[in-house]
Amino acid sequence: MNVDGVVLGIETSCDETAVGIVRGRKLLANVISSSVDEHAKFGGVVPEIASRAHLEAMPAIISTALDDAGLTLADVDAVAVTAGPGLIGALLVGVSSASALSVALNKPLYGVNHLSAHIAVDCLGTTGPLRPSIGLLVSGGHSSILQINDITTDVHTLGQTMDDAAGEAFDKIARILNLGFPGGPAIDREAKLGSGAAIAFPRALMQGDDLVEHPFDFSFSGLKTAVSRYLQATPDFIRADVAASFQEAVVDVLLRKAIRACQESGIDSLVIAGGVAANSRLREEAVLRCHRAGIELRTPEIGLCTDNGAMVAALGSLALSAGIAPSLTGLSASSSPGIERIIWQ
Ligand code: KG4
Numbered sequence: 001m002n003v004d005g006v007v008l009g010i011e012t013s014c015d016e017t018a019v020g021i022v023r024g025r026k027l028l029a030n031v032i033s034s035s036v037d038e039h040a041k042f043g044g045v046v047p048e049i050a051s052r053a054h055l056e057a058m059p060a061i062i063s064t065a066l067d068d069a070g071l072t073l074a075d076v077d078a079v080a081v082t083a084g085p086g087l088i089g090a091l092l093v094g095v096s097s098a099s100a101l102s103v104a105l106n107k108p109l110y111g112v113n114h115l116s117a118h119i120a121v122d123c124l125g126t127t128g129p130l131r132p133s134i135g136l137l138v139s140g141g142h143s144s145i146l147q148i149n150d151i152t153t154d155v156h157t158l159g160q161t162m163d164d165a166a167g168e169a170f171d172k173i174a175r176i177l178n179l180g181f182p183g184g185p186a187i188d189r190e191a192k193l194g195s196g197a198a199i200a201f202p203r204a205l206m207q208g209d210d211l212v213e214h215p216f217d218f219s220f221s222g223l224k225t226a227v228s229r230y231l232q233a234t235p236d237f238i239r240a241d242v243a244a245s246f247q248e249a250v251v252d253v254l255l256r257k258a259i260r261a262c263q264e265s266g267i268d269s270l271v272i273a274g275g276v277a278a279n280s281r282l283r284e285e286a287v288l289r290c291h292r293a294g295i296e297l298r299t300p301e302i303g304l305c306t307d308n309g310a311m312v313a314a315l316g317s318l319a320l321s322a323g324i325a326p327s328l329t330g331l332s333a334s335s336s337p338g339i340e341r342i343i344w345q
């Protein structure tokens, strides 16, 4: 067991090449290089371009992170890396780099689940035992409600999206509205100029049998269709109102279901994580609704919501300090592991 070990975390599951360094639960460095501009003209991430960018960026990102932390490789006690889910070629660059470091330094290696890492980043800067919580994990690839009994050993899914992820919905609507890629931050900005109450877009799986059968599941594809239809039927639409009303519909559904999960499970702590957790309206509304419901709300700072290396280092550090067995040398990546697979054994 090593509660104050230095853990270097590597993240390469999508288009960010990122390295974070923590000592225990203290963040020492968080360096990110994104290939997003190279993908923008394709309207989405191109896996081959992402893998190549990771390879090119990795050595410099590791050096910069060590410099920022005021450390050398000799100070590293363990290496952590995202082993899935993600783009397989991209993941393999990170896993190979982390494996090489672990072998060369003769230090333990932790292959970690990207989704759990999004949640684990919330532990940075805290002390004392981590309480069980409900997790609302909203990213470009996932929208899930999780029950987190122990972030290193016991996480299970209460509900998830049946079609598009929340971030994917933001990206698609931004494209339709000519707001560019990635769409989340663009819609967030545009929505500030409009009214969320201007257009009553549908909230799926929120009523009757749908709600009974899918209390914690999401569906965003109908909302996307509703926005497209509205735009076709309304030639003089106000873009900011469409962005704000779409965002309002997503935020409303996410929070109603997450708070209900807290109430039904009797767990009065909610962590909102993943790229969409950077959304200003989601954060603002979550504060109000959680306060009203008597639920403790935890959201990582905005810079730690989208993909980063600190989250990987944070989960690796929690595993190290809990005495969890490291991953085996020869660790492989997996593009779509279940959430139950938190640390690769
Ligand atoms: O977690 P993340 O960085 O990558 C994945 O693991 O998918 O999430 C990226 C997603 C993208 O879909 C992006 O549009 C969305 O997070 N996102 C946002 C905001 N910032 C990023 N969505 C809404 N509002 C934002 N401010």
Ligand code: ZN
Pocket: 114, 118, 139, 140, 274, 275, 306, 307
């Ligand atoms: Zn992510």
